[in-house]
Amino acid sequence: DVKVTQSxxxxxxxxxxxxxxxxxxxxxxxxxxxxxxxxxxxxxxxxFSYDVKMKEKGDIPEGYSVSREKKERFSLIxxxxxxxxxxxxxxxxxxxxxxxxxxxxxxxxxxxxL
Amino acid sequence: AQSVTQLDSQVPVxxxxxxxxxxxxxxxxxxxxxxxxxxxxxxxxxxLKYLSGSTLVKGINGFEAEFNKSQTSFHLRKPSVHISDTAxxxxxxxxxxxxxxxxxxxxxxxxxx
Numbered sequence: 001d002v003k004v005t006q007s008x009x010x011x012x013x014x015x016x017x018x019x020x021x022x023x024x025x026x027x028x029x030x031x032x033x034x035x036x037x038x039x040x041x042x043x044x045x046x047x048f049s050y051d052v053k054m055k056e057k058g059d060i061p062e063g064y065s066v067s068r069e070k071k072e073r074f075s076l077i078x079x080x081x082x083x084x085x086x087x088x089x090x091x092x093x094x095x096x097x098x099x100x101x102x103x104x105x106x107x108x109x110x111x112x113x114l
Numbered sequence: 115a116q117s118v119t120q121l122d123s124q125v126p127v128x129x130x131x132x133x134x135x136x137x138x139x140x141x142x143x144x145x146x147x148x149x150x151x152x153x154x155x156x157x158x159x160x161x162l163k164y165l166s167g168s169t170l171v172k173g174i175n176g177f178e179a180e181f182n183k184s185q186t187s188f189h190l191r192k193p194s195v196h197i198s199d200t201a202x203x204x205x206x207x208x209x210x211x212x213x214x215x216x217x218x219x220x221x222x223x224x225x226x227x
């Protein structure tokens with residue numbers, strides 16, 4: 001089974017802190033994604049990456065950056081956390097050879113910014 | 115550009131009753147369609163997907179969905195729900211490169227005893 005692991009299930013940070021959310025997948029997938037989930041808004045794409053060191057902005061990239069130094073790892077960075085970034089963050093991956101778009105998700109990281 | 119609209123934000127239903135969760139999409143290209151389920155405090159898992167062929171797609175846990183191209187809909191159905199089906203359900207569409215999915219707003223299904 002594909003396994004996508006997010007390093008922290010729950011985090012509490014203060015406004016202005018730098019936050020790292022880590023995601024690792026073990027199925028050699030080329031594509032990795034970071035989504036943000038908020039009630040009533042569904043999932044919104046923050047950034048995605050289709051190869052090592054490559055990144056593309058999604059629909060809501062402002063206030064976020066990403067890093068993909070290794071194929072299996074995709075990190076989401078909040079340079080200076082703000083209260084409006086309190087949310088559930090979901091990492092996902094997919095295979096380039098499967099062009100249907102099916103995603104495999106991690107358990108999510110719930111971030112609270114005080 | 116693609117978009118997905120889930121017409122009901124919450125659907126309460128009694129156990130063993132049938133349920134339909136509605137999803138409409140818009141896209142200028144051919145699409146693949148998905149339903150994902152999210153149980154409390156968990157990530158999303160795939161329920162079923164439509165890629166091509168038969169418009170009636172069967173998924174896990176007794177769910178099925180019907181692709182209707184003329185109405186641009188992909189409604190999810192189950193003839194008899196269980197308490198354990200209580201979860202949030204997301205409809206999603208993919209029609210671009212890199213496998214990007216566009217998600218709907220989600221429908222919270224609550225099954226009452």
